[in-house]
Amino acid sequence: MQLHQLTYVLAVAEERHFTRAAERLHLAQPSLSRQVRLLERELGVLLFHRGPGQGLVTLTSDGEALMPFVRRVVADVEATSAEARALRGMARGRLSIGATPSLITRVLAPALVEFHASHPGIDLLVVEAGSRELVRQLASGEVDLALVVLPITDPLVATVALFDDPLVLAVAPDHPLAGRHRVGVTELDGLALVMFREGYDLRAVTLAACRDAGVTPRLVSQGGEMDGVLAFVAAGLGAAVVPAIAMPAESTLSAIPFKRPGLSRTVALAHREDRPVPRPAQALMAQLAALATVMAAGEAGAASRN
Secondary structure, three states: OOHHHHHHHHHHHHHOEHHHHHHHHOOOHHHHHHHHHHHHHHHOOOOEEEOOOOOEEEEOHHHHHHHHHHHHHHHHHHHHHHHHHHHOOOOOEEEEEEEOHHHHHHHHHHHHHHHHHHOOOEEEEEEEOOHHHHHHHHHHOOOOEEEEEOOOOOOOEEEEEEEEEEEEEEEOOOOOOOOOOOEOHHHHOOOEEEEEOOOOHHHHHHHHHHHHHOOOOEEEEEEEOHHHHHHHHHOOOOEEEEEHHHOOOOOOOEEEEEOOOOOEEEEEEEEEOOOOOOHHHHHHHHHHHHHHHHHHHHHHHHHHHO
């Protein structure tokens, strides 16, 4: 088994077409087909169902089972190459960083601005997704580093807690609770709530807090992303439980803290457990940790004033 054969198989699996995969790899199609068949013969399994003409293919059940391992090997080799480039002073390279939508604007964006100023030769790829999806991409090698919400249980992924992120109840200016200084979780019982989509960390945190308090909110809208949820709140559809850091600075919405002990989530940096963190990722991790310290100090100051 050779690395280029795995790369060829991955290209065919992604394109679902031998001709397109050959064009992407700058190969003649017969050469590509021959290498794929050689690998199938060595593995003793059929990876693709070949369609009649035109190079169309679909993965067999064996191919589907083996493809995550192929992706991981190819990603690990690419990471090795990226690390070698980093050792030459980080003059060139690529860094893939993921974050949940609520963490991109206030946490990731300022850190990336500083990182790019210090390392302009590093290409940055930002992936926006929920924590569960980001953990999957970390484990498969698709991203190098991610800002996620704890807890994380994947044995391939290591985490370093950064800060506790307080949650607030966002309401429109004319909402009955708009003038309140604090609210209790029990006051969510029967309250019209705009809810995030399935897989969103905030959805799980909110519903778990309601279950623990023995209350049932009235979900008037489900399936939104952060911008959509805040827009629905502003339009008066209902309230929403959101991170304090996600509240727009110029918004007319009220952000009402929860009564002690309050609601919060723990934000962490995540990376692969079983391989060294690439040097560009190490540099960004240091910047994110420094930013988290400043943010935590600001939250502590705000809490003492309240």
